[in-house]
Amino acid sequence: MSLGSILLVVLALAFIGAIPIWPHSMSWGYMPSGGLGIVAVILVILLLTGRL
Numbered sequence: 001m002s003l004g005s006i007l008l009v010v011l012a013l014a015f016i017g018a019i020p021i022w023p024h025s026m027s028w029g030y031m032p033s034g035g036l037g038i039v040a041v042i043l044v045i046l047l048l049t050g051r052l
Contacts, residue, residue, distance in 0.1 A: 007043060
């Protein structure tokens with residue numbers, strides 16, 4: 001597997017884990033998914049520029 005596909009799988013699992021439907025994370029709001037969105041944008045930019 002290439003590094004890009006591994007990062008894609010990890011990012012998908014992180015997005016699923018950030019969904020605030022679990023009882024312990026109801027008060028988190030949109031903070032985890034917003035942070036993961038920023039990470040996703042940075043990874044896409046790095047992939048498009050060829051630095052990753």
